Amino acid sequence: MALSMYDLSVPVFIRGLGQLSHVLDKGLAHATAQEIDTATLVNARLAPDMFTLAGQVQSASDASKLGAVRLADITAPAFADTETTYEELQARVAKTLDFLKTVDRASIDGFESRAVVVKSRRGEMHFTADRYLLQFALPNFFFHLTTAYGVLRHAGVPLGKMDYLGTF
Amino acid sequence: MALSMYDLSVPVFIRGLGQLSHVLDKGLAHATAQEIDTATLVNARLAPDMFTLAGQVQSASDASKLGAVRLADITAPAFADTETTYEELQARVAKTLDFLKTVDRASIDGFESRAVVVKSRRGEMHFTADRYLLQFALPNFFFHLTTAYGVLRHAGVPLGKMDYLGTF
Numbered sequence: 001m002a003l004s005m006y007d008l009s010v011p012v013f014i015r016g017l018g019q020l021s022h023v024l025d026k027g028l029a030h031a032t033a034q035e036i037d038t039a040t041l042v043n044a045r046l047a048p049d050m051f052t053l054a055g056q057v058q059s060a061s062d063a064s065k066l067g068a069v070r071l072a073d074i075t076a077p078a079f080a081d082t083e084t085t086y087e088e089l090q091a092r093v094a095k096t097l098d099f100l101k102t103v104d105r106a107s108i109d110g111f112e113s114r115a116v117v118v119k120s121r122r123g124e125m126h127f128t129a130d131r132y133l134l135q136f137a138l139p140n141f142f143f144h145l146t147t148a149y150g151v152l153r154h155a156g157v158p159l160g161k162m163d164y165l166g167t168f
Numbered sequence: 169m170a171l172s173m174y175d176l177s178v179p180v181f182i183r184g185l186g187q188l189s190h191v192l193d194k195g196l197a198h199a200t201a202q203e204i205d206t207a208t209l210v211n212a213r214l215a216p217d218m219f220t221l222a223g224q225v226q227s228a229s230d231a232s233k234l235g236a237v238r239l240a241d242i243t244a245p246a247f248a249d250t251e252t253t254y255e256e257l258q259a260r261v262a263k264t265l266d267f268l269k270t271v272d273r274a275s276i277d278g279f280e281s282r283a284v285v286v287k288s289r290r291g292e293m294h295f296t297a298d299r300y301l302l303q304f305a306l307p308n309f310f311f312h313l314t315t316a317y318g319v320l321r322h323a324g325v326p327l328g329k330m331d332y333l334g335t336f
Contacts, residue, residue, distance in 0.1 A: 002170035002171055003172075003280070003298055004170045007298075007302070008171060008302065012303075046214065046318050047321040047322055122330075125336045126336075127336065130175075134175070135333070135334065136333060138310070139184065139313075140329070140333060142311065143310065143332060145307075146311045146315060147318055150214050153214055154322070165311075
């Protein structure tokens with residue numbers, strides 16, 4: 001009755017990206033209604049040295065793509081971070097969802113002890129797959145979803161936490 | 169080899185609250201160095217109708233406490249949301265950690281199908297325990313951790329994502 005690593009990763013990412021798309025839609029509706037240039041939203045950020053909304057969406061895409069790829073030990077499709085428009089950000093979310101739907105449950109389940117290495121500017125971080133999922137992949141994914149939401153909230157978009165969590 | 173619901177909840181909450189405490193510490197160090205009144209940070213928020221830093225910390229506390237309590241079908245200690253100072257916010261985190269450490273693994277593991285009901289202003293939401301954990305408790309917990317981080321970043325506190333994720 002315990003939960004499998006696939007259940008804890010791919011469907012969680014898919015649900016979260018769906019909510020990100022919904023949050024972006026609400027941002028677009030607000031921009032349209034208020035006659036705000038959508039580029040203002042795409043380039044908005046919470047601090048000068050934080051990523052913009054575009055960077056948060058790209059990071060949420062990467063966090064989920066790399067999360068699934070590392071757990072499954074497969075090769076990631078390359079997504080160049082070239083999105084500069086609202087439509088391109090929505091397309092980035094859509095192609096990430098398309099990729100996640102191709103990840104095979106059998107490539108993840110049962111591999112809790114698989115070695116996962118994350119390279120960063122400060123060196124390599126070594127994990128087992130289960131620890132990577134719980135301590136890095138999931139917190140990192142939700143970080144970028146929430147910060148995208150926060151950027152839009154800060155820019156005046158009317159959103160509530162259920163827009164982030166989704167419907168039940 | 170799959171992951172148990174206890175592993176997916178209580179230790180995740182404990183680690184996250186530890187990082188929240190660390191992030192708050194960095195905020196305090198910044199306020200001290202810059203001679204900023206800590207009340208300015210406690211009352212900071214990203215949008216006029218969002219919670220302040222105090223509200224985010226209280227919500228992260230509640231999200232983890234209620235997450236564990238609902239999964240374990242036990243009674244929650246009452247934490248009044250009366251914190252108005254930085255020290256009180258750190259104490260709130262500490263007492264939440266103290267409570268989480270008392271939650272028995274045996275009260276959570278194996279109860280994936282337990283009925284969980286969350287009451288909100290819009291009515292009741294009904295879950296099985298495993299779905300509640302993955303679709304509500306974890307995303308909600310990380311939402312408040314990340315937003316607390318975002319409030320402090322927006323206020324100029326020098327933080328990086330590893331302050332949120334922790335060390336490995």
